[in-house]
Amino acid sequence: ELDLLLNHIQPDLLFSFGEYNNIIALKTDYQCKKIISIRAVFESMKARSIHLLRYTEYKQLMIDYYPKADSIITVSNFISQELTNIIPQLKAETIHNGIDINIVDKDTKVNIIDQKYILNIGRLHPQKGHLDLIDAFAKISHEIEQNLIIVGEGTYREEIEQKIRFYDLTKRVYLLGEIQLPYNLMKQCDLFVFPSYYEGFPNVLIEAMACKCPIVSYKFQGYNEILNDDDNLCEIGDTKDLSKKILFFLKNNSFKNNLSKKMKIKSKKYVLDDTLKKYCENIYKTLKNKG
Numbered sequence: 001e002l003d004l005l006l007n008h009i010q011p012d013l014l015f016s017f018g019e020y021n022n023i024i025a026l027k028t029d030y031q032c033k034k035i036i037s038i039r040a041v042f043e044s045m046k047a048r049s050i051h052l053l054r055y056t057e058y059k060q061l062m063i064d065y066y067p068k069a070d071s072i073i074t075v076s077n078f079i080s081q082e083l084t085n086i087i088p089q090l091k092a093e094t095i096h097n098g099i100d101i102n103i104v105d106k107d108t109k110v111n112i113i114d115q116k117y118i119l120n121i122g123r124l125h126p127q128k129g130h131l132d133l134i135d136a137f138a139k140i141s142h143e144i145e146q147n148l149i150i151v152g153e154g155t156y157r158e159e160i161e162q163k164i165r166f167y168d169l170t171k172r173v174y175l176l177g178e179i180q181l182p183y184n185l186m187k188q189c190d191l192f193v194f195p196s197y198y199e200g201f202p203n204v205l206i207e208a209m210a211c212k213c214p215i216v217s218y219k220f221q222g223y224n225e226i227l228n229d230d231d232n233l234c235e236i237g238d239t240k241d242l243s244k245k246i247l248f249f250l251k252n253n254s255f256k257n258n259l260s261k262k263m264k265i266k267s268k269k270y271v272l273d274d275t276l277k278k279y280c281e282n283i284y285k286t287l288k289n290k291g
Helices: 002-009 019-027 055-068 077-086 101-106 130-143 157-166 183-188 203-210 239-251 253-267 272-288
Strands: 013-017 033-038 071-074 117-121 147-151 173-177 191-194 215-218
Touching (some): 013 019, 013 272, 019 055, 055 077, 071 077, 071 272, 101 203, 117 183, 117 203, 130 147, 130 239, 191 239, 203 215, 203 253, 239 253
Parallel strands (some): 013 033, 033 071, 147 173, 191 215
């Protein structure tokens, strides 16, 4: 069907985003330039299927078809290195995601939450480490006045709610569901906690940095492309250290404020206009190349 569409509209370029879509694009017979974008950590695919394909099946398709791409773009250097490890002859260009700073800065709505809180934003999925976050919060909840706010929706809601009930934290931990443009929530939180197990390149982390959030995070693969270790990072799964770092920054305002300033400065590396410029340059170069 895609071949029929391509033959009908006859584009000069086919640009694909996502693992399964990349394979479909590269399998088409229609002759045009083809750019694929890889946005997920390959290691994460081992624990899940990709549109009913096992990881071993998908990996073989990558080996067979990715070399047919005219250009390959990844969202992190870590993913580029993973790709090279699988297919050594391939070269990819890394273009980090960017955010619209103007939208972030303009969102100054008054926060409807009239309490102090720790914030986490992410799809309710095992990848995002919500159960670890609740374990860590439970260890220190009696020592802090901040509640825990989790923004996001997903298939893991029931498991998270069970964990909240297990610790009798229904009046301290709140699941708000999905919220579009939650920048006002970010700007007024006391701490943003990001216990994710793996990420491609997390936009929400960049947005939190742009909102001047002090951040405590797991050392997910590729974290060092975004975060410096200012004693605010933990090994994945270490909920004891996670709780200690949360408590430390909540109890030490000077360290927390200093971390906030660093986050804001670092976020300026990831401007949407710069990202779009790099994509345009890649497209122009790909179309110009006659090989």
